[in-house]
Amino acid sequence: xxxxxxxxxxxxxxxxxxxxxxxxxxxxxxxxxxxxxxTGSSTQTPAETPKEPFKITIMANLHTPEVPSDKIEKxxxxxxxxxxxxxxxxxxxxxxxxxxxxxxxTLPMATYIKNQSSLIMMKDAIRNNQFWEIGPxxxxxxxxxxxNKDVLKNTSVDGKIYALYQERPLSRQxxxxxxxxxxKLGIPAPTNTEELYNMLKAFKEQDPDGNNANxxxxxxxxxxxxxxxxxxxxxxxxxxxxxxxxxxxxLPEFMFPEYIETMDYIKRLHAEGLINxxxxxxxxxxxxxxxxxxxxxxxxxxxxxxxxxxNKIIEVNPNAVLDVQNKISGPDGEFGVWAIxxxxxxxxxxxxxxxxxxxxxQILAFYDxxxxxxxxxxxxxxxxDEHYSLQDGRVLPxxxxxxxxxxxKPYQALQIGGISTIDGFYDAVHALPAKAKAExxxxxxxxxxxxxxxxxxxxxxxxxDGVRLNELIKDATYxxxxxxxxxxxxxxxxxxxxxxxxxxxxxEFNASYxxxx
Amino acid sequence: xxxxxxNNAVVVQPKLKKNTxxxxxxxxxxxxxxxxxxxxxxxxxxxxxxxxxxxxxxQDYQPYLGFFNSPWxxxxxxERLFSDPMFFTILRNTLVLFFFNLAFYFPVPIILALxxxxxxxxxxxxxxxxxxxxxxxxxxxIIVSISFVMLSMDRGIINELLVMMGFEKVNFLMSNEWFxxxxxxxxxxxxxxxxxxxxLAAMAAIDPGLYxxxxxxxxxxxxxxxxxxxxxxxxxxxxxxxxxxxxVLELGFEHIYLLLNSMNREVAEIFDTxxxxxxxxxGQFSYSTAVGFFKSIVGLILVMGANWLAKKVGEEGxx
Numbered sequence: 001x002x003x004x005x006x007x008x009x010x011x012x013x014x015x016x017x018x019x020x021x022x023x024x025x026x027x028x029x030x031x032x033x034x035x036x037x038x039t040g041s042s043t044q045t046p047a048e049t050p051k052e053p054f055k056i057t058i059m060a061n062l063h064t065p066e067v068p069s070d071k072i073e074k075x076x077x078x079x080x081x082x083x084x085x086x087x088x089x090x091x092x093x094x095x096x097x098x099x100x101x102x103x104x105x106t107l108p109m110a111t112y113i114k115n116q117s118s119l120i121m122m123k124d125a126i127r128n129n130q131f132w133e134i135g136p137x138x139x140x141x142x143x144x145x146x147x148n149k150d151v152l153k154n155t156s157v158d159g160k161i162y163a164l165y166q167e168r169p170l171s172r173q174x175x176x177x178x179x180x181x182x183x184k185l186g187i188p189a190p191t192n193t194e195e196l197y198n199m200l201k202a203f204k205e206q207d208p209d210g211n212n213a214n215x216x217x218x219x220x221x222x223x224x225x226x227x228x229x230x231x232x233x234x235x236x237x238x239x240x241x242x243x244x245x246x247x248x249x250x251l252p253e254f255m256f257p258e259y260i261e262t263m264d265y266i267k268r269l270h271a272e273g274l275i276n277x278x279x280x281x282x283x284x285x286x287x288x289x290x291x292x293x294x295x296x297x298x299x300x301x302x303x304x305x306x307x308x309x310x311n312k313i314i315e316v317n318p319n320a321v322l323d324v325q326n327k328i329s330g331p332d333g334e335f336g337v338w339a340i341x342x343x344x345x346x347x348x349x350x351x352x353x354x355x356x357x358x359x360x361x362q363i364l365a366f367y368d369x370x371x372x373x374x375x376x377x378x379x380x381x382x383x384x385d386e387h388y389s390l391q392d393g394r395v396l397p398x399x400x401x402x403x404x405x406x407x408x409k410p411y412q413a414l415q416i417g418g419i420s421t422i423d424g425f426y427d428a429v430h431a432l433p434a435k436a437k438a439e440x441x442x443x444x445x446x447x448x449x450x451x452x453x454x455x456x457x458x459x460x461x462x463x464x465d466g467v468r469l470n471e472l473i474k475d476a477t478y479x480x481x482x483x484x485x486x487x488x489x490x491x492x493x494x495x496x497x498x499x500x501x502x503x504x505x506x507x508e509f510n511a512s513y514x515x516x517x
Numbered sequence: 518x519x520x521x522x523x524n525n526a527v528v529v530q531p532k533l534k535k536n537t538x539x540x541x542x543x544x545x546x547x548x549x550x551x552x553x554x555x556x557x558x559x560x561x562x563x564x565x566x567x568x569x570x571x572x573x574x575x576q577d578y579q580p581y582l583g584f585f586n587s588p589w590x591x592x593x594x595x596e597r598l599f600s601d602p603m604f605f606t607i608l609r610n611t612l613v614l615f616f617f618n619l620a621f622y623f624p625v626p627i628i629l630a631l632x633x634x635x636x637x638x639x640x641x642x643x644x645x646x647x648x649x650x651x652x653x654x655x656x657x658x659i660i661v662s663i664s665f666v667m668l669s670m671d672r673g674i675i676n677e678l679l680v681m682m683g684f685e686k687v688n689f690l691m692s693n694e695w696f697x698x699x700x701x702x703x704x705x706x707x708x709x710x711x712x713x714x715x716x717l718a719a720m721a722a723i724d725p726g727l728y729x730x731x732x733x734x735x736x737x738x739x740x741x742x743x744x745x746x747x748x749x750x751x752x753x754x755x756x757x758x759x760x761x762x763x764x765v766l767e768l769g770f771e772h773i774y775l776l777l778n779s780m781n782r783e784v785a786e787i788f789d790t791x792x793x794x795x796x797x798x799x800g801q802f803s804y805s806t807a808v809g810f811f812k813s814i815v816g817l818i819l820v821m822g823a824n825w826l827a828k829k830v831g832e833e834g835x836x
Contacts, residue, residue, distance in 0.1 A: 103580035130581050277670035281778045468795045478779035
């Protein structure tokens with residue numbers, strides 16, 4: 001009986017492998033495409049025209065519920081003389097699928113890696129020569145050579161470049177709040193953490209929705225210390241991003257006093273009921289719903305969320321107005337905001353699927369064309385007059401989101417580079433003033449970034465035990481903020497972290513840091 | 518089914534001395550052997566062959582090296598498990614939750630079945646029976662989400678009621694004390710009704726003559742339950758108990774993972790959730806396999822112990 005479970009992991013892997021084999025297979029490219037699409041033909045290199053279309057298999061993450069129609073894909077194939085076989089994997093299970101494909105040796109030729117932490121998990125395999133190094137080849141391609149060297153360095157392993165990256169704004173973090181509430185209570189946009197506190201307090205106590213009931217709270221947060229409010233607030237307090245330097249040595253963020261100050265701040269919000277009481281177990285959906293249904297007045301996270309939040313909130317309350325704010329300084333009067341390493345997803349090229357350097361070059365040629373403004377705009381915005389119109393050289397997407405979701409949006413996941421590396425890539429018109437302001441503030445954030453110094457550094461223990469060890473700190477952080485443990489208890493958790501392998505991580509990162517200097 | 522057929526087929530044969538004899542027998546009973554073949558192949562292919570994968574618990578398994586080229590490391594992963602400071606917490610949590618299951622969940626379907634069995638009106642009995650086993654068809658996600666909404670500190674209905682009655686709010690979702698009761702209540706909610714089915718079937722098989730005789734002797738309802746119904750289903754209870762023990766460490770990854778959070782990890786982390794965070798999420802296949810292997814061994818020992826005990830007290834056991 002009990003033996004059943006013993007092999008469950010392997011059985012699961014086998015099952016996944018079978019599914020991997022069956023999935024995909026969208027490519028049924030047969031001859032002539034509809035005429036009248038001049039988008040691509042101009043980018044085609046004459047030398048390659050007579051050749052058979054080159055077949056490329058791709059695994060990419062799908063952010064929409066449905067697999068896209070192949071309209072864009074056909075155009076892309078035509079323009080690049082390739083035959084694309086794209087395996088769409090839902091974003092939620094992407095890492096598991098990728099691990100399983102990797103374990104069974106069935107990764108496709110171009111494998112998208114979801115984000116930085118997934119890339120770190122692959123480091124061992126990269127070192128073991130499982131993926132092609134592409135660094136020396138990039139200069140041969142006019143578009144790929146425009147990729148930002150610093151960002152490429154952040155994706156590198158032991159100084160070698162293996163991945164193409166998808167550009168992401170360095171920091172979208174900020175505050176979204178109910179402007180109509182604030183105006184009614186006569187509160188200006190907060191510029192420091194104390195003003196923010198006062199605003200949240202007023203949102204709770206001064207009946208901002210005017211229904212004579214004490215049924216509102218200030219801030220809505222969720223079970224995520226990084227993309228929720230905590231990490232952003234911590235950078236307002238001046239906490240380093242992940243790791244920081246103290247007396248010439250790299251130390252994790254939670255060993256800095258600013259981290260404790262941040263916890264104290266949230267603890268105060270929690271104790272006074274200014275934040276949802278269940279925030280350590282609140283999902284993103286529930287968190288946003290508190291704002292949408294008018295129960296909470298402030299949201300800290302990606303300022304770009306203001307569009308979707310706005311669309312939903314006016315359905316509930318047409319008079320609601322949202323506004324964004326980025327510069328909120330800490331007690332020392334300084335403002336800072338944490339940054340991601342400049343990339344979102346990256347693409348790796350497994351040697352198990354790409355057999356020869358010649359094949360690799362053909363794939364890189366495909367990606368080079370994908371970075372041309374025509375194709376970059378095609379996969380990001382779709383077709384002119386069908387999915388968007390141009391207004392003063394900026395894109396105005398059509399209003400029916402369901403069409404773009406079905407035909408265009410999934411292909412955005414294939415994008416390489418972005419607006420700062422592709423000349424002629426369209427910017428968007430922002431119909432919503434708050435969104436236009438959010439975009440402006442996201443750019444403004446670039447002047448105050450706090451970078452993670454370990455982005456390009458290396459620690460074997462971190463790869464092996466990092467996730468589990470971080471849970472120790474995560475647990476202790478929540479417990480502290482809820483008042484279950486005091487500063488001594490938190491210190492105990494840090495000691496525990498050090499003892500269980502944290503000290504090794506510190507040593508390894510510092511050794512790697514000294515080397516990189 | 519096929520397994521039983523296989524056993525019978527083999528058992529009824531007299532002992533054979535020569536291979537030719539065996540071949541002849543097989544040929545003679547080829548229809549029977551053909552019938553067990555699909556089942557036999559199923560178990561070999563999907564249950565036994567994958568079990569060979571346990572070898573990766575003794576390797577530093579690297580997917581690109583495969584089973585054959587990954588380096589052997591002996592007991593390294595087991596040493597890591599036993600020296601992990603979380604090990605005893607996890608073992609304790611797993612065992613405590615298991616005993617909670619036995620003590621609080623296991624009797625519920627029996628009691629429920631006894632009660633349903635005494636219901637006179639057939640349509641009412643069927644109606645209640647259907648109603649109580651419907652939750653079994655809801656996934657844990659739904660059960661946990663409904664509990665979450667009810668138990669939330671932010672306007673959860675239970676906490677609102679407590680406040681109305683003049684009590685303090687209770688943080689059910691994020692406390693060490695409330696995790697186990699909450700867990701067991703959800704298990705009962707979802708599974709108790711479903712569990713009654715087998716007991717009701719066993720009770721239906723009891724000879725009505727026994728009850729008539731008991732009534733003649735003047736036994737009331739409770740006496741009848743105690744002296745007839747319960748002894749009649751005793752062997753079913755024992756078998757189900759052994760099977761339950763077989764699931765000792767199968768507390769349901771999904772259920773616990775949904776309930777687990779930073780505030781109750783000390784009592785809620787069990788082997789399955791630990792394997793997930795420490796192993797699979799970080800791609801440490803070997804370590805996860807070692808942990809799973811250890812868990813299975815504990816389960817095997819408990820089943821064999823329970824079976825031995827059952828035979829000691831004169832019951833049939835499961836093998």
